[in-house]
Amino acid sequence: MEILNFLFEGFAIALTPFNIAMALAGCFIGTAVGMLPGIGPVNGIVVLIPLTFALGLPPESSIIMFAGIYYGSQYGNSISAILLNVPGTSAAVMTAMEGNAMTKKGRAGPALAMSAIASFFGGTVSIVALMLFAPALSKWAIRFGPAEYFALMVFAFSTLSSLSGKNLIKGLLATMMGLMLATVGLDPVSAVDRYTFGQLKLLDGLDFVVVVIGFFAINEILRYAENIHDQEVFTKLGRVMITAKEFAMSFWTMVRGAAIGFFVGVLPGAGGTIASFVAWTTEQRLVDRQGTFGTGDIRGVAAPEAANNASANGAMIPLLTLGVPGSETTAVMLGALLGMNITPGPLFIANNPTVFWGLIASMYVGNVLLLILNLPLVGIFVRILKVPGWFLMPAVVAVSFVAVYSVNNSPFDILLMAAFGIMGYLLYKTEFPLASVILGLVLGPLMENNLRRAMSLSDGDWTYLFSSPIAIGLWIAAIASLFLPLIIKRFGAASEISKEEVN
Amino acid sequence: MTTNLTDRVTGVFLLLFAIWYGYRTTLFKVSFMADPVGPRVFPLGLAILMGVLSLYLIIKPDPSPVWPGSKTWIRIGLITLTFIVYAYLMVPIGFVLSTTFEITALALIFRGPPLKSIIGAFLLSAALYSLFDILLDLSLPTGSVFRGLWG
Known part of the structure; x- marks a missing residue:
């Protein structure tokens, strides 16, 4: 068994004390940022990127920590969802509805326990799938040339645009904005400077850490200024455990949730929110005989939690095997990897076996750590929710300043960050999806580069972009994905009707 | 009438931005062509796409968001x-x-x-x-x- 050999080597890397500490740090930060409404895994990862560069951390250790933040946040987001009815990230919306209904019945403990166990189940099952599918997909994707890559990125953008916002046109416009931001700086091929306006600091292009912190952290502060509030935290958890009967009852729900989550996660743009919604709706149709879903049914917590954890691991597949992320968090991880001179793509696993297998092994370790953090230690995390907003929000700003300043040791970046914060706030208010801007910014240079390489290969013949079956397939998929919102609308309308029938 | 003004204004702004962004490509000082495409085509393509999409936004705007006080x-x-x-x-x-x-x-x-x-x-x-x-x-x-x- 070749895979088992690789996996053993991976554990040899993941189980070094330093890498265990990195996984633990990632899981802890992930649970915390996932839990705090408004702060998500993107913030957690992006703030640490300049730090990992400055400390010269080995790439496998950095990616072990970043992945820990990503899947850890899928555990944490359910804590505030269950206790406060405020999802920590949008992937916990369904958990908030079902889990908070349990809290109101005095069953916060079992809801938290079910969420942790379902998260562990979905997380662990989907690592097995990731481990089996990623190498196979890499071998297939090795045939991709620049034309296929260009088409693949168009596909990623169109799917993300049609799935991540309410308005497809705004999603596409947001993508254009991101791609335009990516053109700032010296053109690597011809050394022409573009959109720098003589600013030497812009010659290297906009640093995505500065843009992302502005878009997410600063934007969040400005949104908090709209509505200054503190949450009443419910701290009577009761016993954080479920019964064997509840586990048995939820077992197949978790299996289906994990499978749905994984495959939805692989799709660009879909991610945890859609995964948990689809998983919850599926279970409602399959097992909800008494009409208890939505009123505090424990299976209604198990389904979305298994699904959103599995989707986080599924989302690692396009990132690692194709080098084309499908979500804002994986886009930020791509930026971090590129900064460490590691290019994810079909050759990634073959060229960096220590990074890939170390990561896979650490994910098994990390999920066990998270189960411990989230079952007996959940009370500690609940205390973080009690930090008042007037201190928490400024603290986020202070940490952001450290990160932004240490990118180039330049206060100019603080001004840029503030400008992007305001831009992010205006884009948020007008419902342009920020995920599309970020993906455009990170993939922009790769997209232009692949286009120009394709044109060099074909000597300027544009039909070359549509010359292989894979490329044509991706173009068709890209166009088809633009019609997804219409289909979802119909699906959504159907479920609205069924709800009304129940009532 | 004013309920979808935000998107119309945004659309006009993005259209003007796209025109300006596209116009800037003509000012690039390209001394030699290292590849058949050059540094102008990609940004120009983005500008054209953004222009078309922003026209659509002007014609079919969403309802305006609730702006804070x-x-x-x-x-x-x-x-x-x-x-x-x-x-x-x-x-x-x-x-x-x-x-x-x-x-x-x-x-x-x-x-x-x-x-x-x-x-x-x-x-x-x-x-x-x-x-x-x-x-x-x-x-x-x-x-x-x-x-x-x-x-």
Whole structure:
């Protein structure tokens, strides 16, 4: 068994004390940022990127920590969802509805326990799938040339645009904005400077850490200024455990949730929110005989939690095997990897076996750590929710300043960050999806580069972009994905009707 | 009539931006063509796509969002002002002092109790400085005005 050999080597890397500490740090930060409404895994990862560069951390250790933040946040987001009815990230919306209904019945403990166990189940099952599918997909994707890559990125953008916002046109416009931001700086091929306006600091292009912190952290502060509030935290958890009967009852729900989550996660743009919604709706149709879903049914917590954890691991597949992320968090991880001179793509696993297998092994370790953090230690995390907003929000700003300043040791970046914060706030208010801007910014240079390489290969013949079956397939998929919102609308309308029938 | 004004204004703004962005490509000083496409085509393509999409936004706008009232805008203005002041102050007066001011200012804007805000701000700034500059060697500004006083 070749895979088992690789996996053993991976554990040899993941189980070094330093890498265990990195996984633990990632899981802890992930649970915390996932839990705090408004702060998500993107913030957690992006703030640490300049730090990992400055400390010269080995790439496998950095990616072990970043992945820990990503899947850890899928555990944490359910804590505030269950206790406060405020999802920590949008992937916990369904958990908030079902889990908070349990809290109101005095069953916060079992809801938290079910969420942790379902998260562990979905997380662990989907690592097995990731481990089996990623190498196979890499071998297939090795045939991709620049034309296929260009088409693949168009596909990623169109799917993300049609799935991540309410308005497809705004999603596409947001993508254009991101791609335009990516053109700032010296053109690597011809050394022409573009959109720098003589600013030497812009010659290297906009640093995505500065843009992302502005878009997410600063934007969040400005949104908090709209509505200054503190949450009443419910701290009577009761016993954080479920019964064997509840586990048995939820077992197949978790299996289906994990499978749905994984495959939805692989799709660009879909991610945890859609995964948990689809998983919850599926279970409602399959097992909800008494009409208890939505009123505090424990299976209604198990389904979305298994699904959103599995989707986080599924989302690692396009990132690692194709080098084309499908979500804002994986886009930020791509930026971090590129900064460490590691290019994810079909050759990634073959060229960096220590990074890939170390990561896979650490994910098994990390999920066990998270189960411990989230079952007996959940009370500690609940205390973080009690930090008042007037201190928490400024603290986020202070940490952001450290990160932004240490990118180039330049206060100019603080001004840029503030400008992007305001831009992010205006884009948020007008419902342009920020995920599309970020993906455009990170993939922009790769997209232009692949286009120009394709044109060099074909000597300027544009039909070359549509010359292989894979490329044509991706173009068709890209166009088809633009019609997804219409289909979802119909699906959504159907479920609205069924709800009304129940009532 | 005014219910979808926001998207129309945004659309017009993006259209003008796209025209300007596309026009800038003609000003690139391209001395030689290293590849058949060159540095102009990709940005020009983006500008054309954005132009077309923004026209669509002008013709079919969404309902406008609920914009916050003047109180929020004053707060947002104040917060932005603190960022600008911070960017100019942090190198001269150092990370600990400037960050203490910044966090205190933000905490007060967010209606924190004054004394607790100042103490919390100072403790957090000092903790961040110790962690990142002293422990992790990340080099945050110490403050050039203090250079004569120590080290």
